[in-house]
Amino acid sequence: MNHSSHTDQAMQACIEACNHCHQVCLQTAMNHCLKTGGKHIEAEHFRLMMNCAEICQTSANFQLSSSHFSHRLCEVCAEVCEACAADCEKLGGMDECVEACEQCAESCRKMASAQH
Amino acid sequence: MNHSSHTDQAMQACIEACNHCHQVCLQTAMNHCLKTGGKHIEAEHFRLMMNCAEICQTSANFQLSSSHFSHRLCEVCAEVCEACAADCEKLGGMDECVEACEQCAESCRKMASAQH
Amino acid sequence: MNHSSHTDQAMQACIEACNHCHQVCLQTAMNHCLKTGGKHIEAEHFRLMMNCAEICQTSANFQLSSSHFSHRLCEVCAEVCEACAADCEKLGGMDECVEACEQCAESCRKMASAQH
């Protein structure tokens, strides 16, 4: 495999990870968290879920449009995903979110360092 | 004033109304509603606030890009804004949101009928 | 299968179709169309591609958040996808886009009628 197609595969994987994380965070926040209440709708947690959903969407869109700034978005996206994963783990009962955030963070870290 | 510049002015006013409503709904939901709790974070109300913020953003973006489908987005945007205004009025203490939603709904109704 | 889980499956399929169509339209417009030039970057065609990408994103987000207005977004999304599919078919060499738009339009039509 040449360098270019390897990069393409890594980026496509990162787009999928961002997209999956966007879906899981948005769907969980707007359904599970709102219905469960309590700590799930405390400002800090809920904001993090919504911010994570949005940065994942933007990060995917930058990569889809082959932006030169994709690695910068991936870097910030990884930070938000890591914070969201940690917060969801602390809260408990959010396994799907934790996994999606961790996977997205890992994929974004790779892209962030690869494209420098 | 010729027809074209009249249309442009009406559209620019609608873009501003959508944008203002997007800002007020998002800022209020993610700050006032999350902090106040109670009925402000019941699923139905909170969803409506977030949906209203998003459709206003999309409606503005369609108009900014001169989409042929702007009037269709404006139509749906007006419906969501009217529902959000009514829900915020029922809840009380949400005057800025009520006003922003009503103003955006009115502006979107005009655009929806003008562009048919 | 009960009614509820059937609805959930149909909505999940529509979210996937919207998401796929968003990705294909955005990636194709910002890479293939910009590189190919000519008719691919004529205002009408390019706008339709970008509008289609955005409405698919919004339609998916409304469904992910269980919005009561999902069927209204799906209705408009179907219209934009059908227009985009027709325009891409006329242009030629856009088979992936045509297929993604047609599949998304069909899925959105189902959701639009099911949720009334």
Added chain:
Amino acid sequence: MNHSSHTDQAMQACIEACNHCHQVCLQTAMNHCLKTGGKHIEAEHFRLMMNCAEICQTSANFQLSSSHFSHRLCEVCAEVCEACAADCEKLGGMDECVEACEQCAESCRKMASAQH
């Protein structure tokens, strides 16, 4: 004026700058650039315009939701705005875009350093 209200004013100004830059870049790209053609629709320039519009939107949304990551988004937003301003200046005839991007970059730089 106390620290908190000063911060609020600076953030509100940055939200407005991001929002204005989003509007100008999107509207210019999807109208002026597509109609003018030539260098205005070369991939690098057009992408930068669209990426700038999107990051400004996301940066505004993070600030509107009082995200702890607002300063990180502002940092990346400033970089994209600076690149877009430089590219628009080189191209010529894009004064409104240059001004909006420079103003947004300056406002975002302030927020990025203030919130550390």
